Amino acid sequence: MARNTLSAGASLVAAVICAFAALLQMRVQDPKTPYPSMAPVDQYLMPDRDAEIALARSAAPDAISGDATILVLGRHGYETAVEGKNGFVCAVERGWTAPADNPEFWNPKNRSPICYNPPAVRSVLPLIIKRTELVLAGKTIAQIQEWGKAAYAKKDLPTILEPGSMSYMMSKEAYLTDDGGHNLAHLMFYTPVMEKAKWGADVPNSPVILLQTGPPEPFTVFLVPTGKWSDGTRAPMPK
Numbered sequence: 001m002a003r004n005t006l007s008a009g010a011s012l013v014a015a016v017i018c019a020f021a022a023l024l025q026m027r028v029q030d031p032k033t034p035y036p037s038m039a040p041v042d043q044y045l046m047p048d049r050d051a052e053i054a055l056a057r058s059a060a061p062d063a064i065s066g067d068a069t070i071l072v073l074g075r076h077g078y079e080t081a082v083e084g085k086n087g088f089v090c091a092v093e094r095g096w097t098a099p100a101d102n103p104e105f106w107n108p109k110n111r112s113p114i115c116y117n118p119p120a121v122r123s124v125l126p127l128i129i130k131r132t133e134l135v136l137a138g139k140t141i142a143q144i145q146e147w148g149k150a151a152y153a154k155k156d157l158p159t160i161l162e163p164g165s166m167s168y169m170m171s172k173e174a175y176l177t178d179d180g181g182h183n184l185a186h187l188m189f190y191t192p193v194m195e196k197a198k199w200g201a202d203v204p205n206s207p208v209i210l211l212q213t214g215p216p217e218p219f220t221v222f223l224v225p226t227g228k229w230s231d232g233t234r235a236p237m238p239k
Contacts, residue, residue: 034178035095035106041075041136043108044094053081056090059113060168061230065090068115077133087118089125097128099212100141104177113171119162124190124219126158152216161219165190170230185226185235190219209238 046052052072057065069084071091078091095102095110104110116125130151134144151157170185188211196202196210199222213220229235 033103035104035108038096038106038135039108045073045075046092046111049081052092055111055113055171055173056092056115057113058171058173058230059090060088060115060170061232064088064168065115065230073132076136078129087121088115089121090115091128093128094132096135097131100145105141107178109175109178111173111175113169113174115168117164117166120165120167120190123158123160123162124165124167127217130157149216152218159218161190161192165219168230170226170228170235172229172231172233172235181236184238185229187224187226189222189224191222193218193220196220196222 046055049072053070056070056072057068059065060068064086065088067084067086068082068088068090069080070082071078071089072081073079073092073094091114093110093112093114095104095107095112097112098105131144131148134147139147148157152159167188167190169188172183172185174183176183191199193214196213199208199210200206201208201210201222207224209223209225211221211223225235225237227235227237
C-alpha cells in the first residue's frame with residue numbers, strides 16, 4: 001500500500017478528540033495549554049510491537065480486524081506490521097491527528113485505535129499517514145496546515161471522497177482525551193461536504209454528531225456511538 005502520497009488538514013480521529021470533548025461535557029480548559037509542544041518521540045511510541053498490533057485490532061470486531069492490514073508507528077511514520085486480506089487497515093493513531101487548535105494535539109498519552117474500511121483506506125487514511133510523517137519529521141503545526149492547503153490545491157491529496165468511506169473506533173482500551181471517561185465506542189462516516197441537517201446531526205435525541213467538515217478537506221465527518229465495544233460488551237453512551 002502506498003504510503004508517501006498524502007495528508008494534511010485536521011484528521012478524523014482528530015475530530016473525534018475535539019467532538020468527544022464536547023460530547024462528554026468536559027471541564028472548562030485551563031487557560032494554559034496543557035501540552036504546548038511536542039514531547040520526545042519515545043513518549044508517543046509503543047515499545048511492545050505485539051501490544052500495538054493487538055490494540056489496533058481492538059478498534060473493530062475480530063471478524064473485521066482479524067484479516068485487516070495492521071500499521072504500527074515507527075520513528076518516521078507508520079509501518080506495515082501485518083499484511084491483511086480483506087482491504088481494511090487498522091492502526092493506533094496519536095493526538096496529532098486532531099485539529100490544530102485542540103489543546104491535546106501533543107498529548108503523548110493519546111492512543112486512538114481505528115480500522116478504516118477499503119474506501120476510507122484509499123481516500124482518507126493517506127491524510128493520516130502523511131500528517132504523521134510530517135510531525136515526526138519535526139514540522140510545526142503551522143507548517144503542516146500550510147502543506148495541507150497546498151497539497152489539496154495541487155491535488156497531491158485525494159480531492160474526491162470515495163463513496164461508503166467509514167471507520168470503526170470501538171476499542172475498549174482507547175485513550176482519546178484526558179477528560180471525562182477517556183473513551184467512546186463509535187463509528188465514523190465520511191461524506192462529501194454537506195450541512196449537518198442532512199444527517200439530522202446534533203438535534204435532540206439524535207445519535208448522530210457532526211465531528212468536522214471541510215474545506216480544505218473534501219469531506220464532512222459524522223460520528224455515531226455504538227453502545228458496545230468491539231468485543232460485544234456494553235459501552236456507555238454519551239449524554
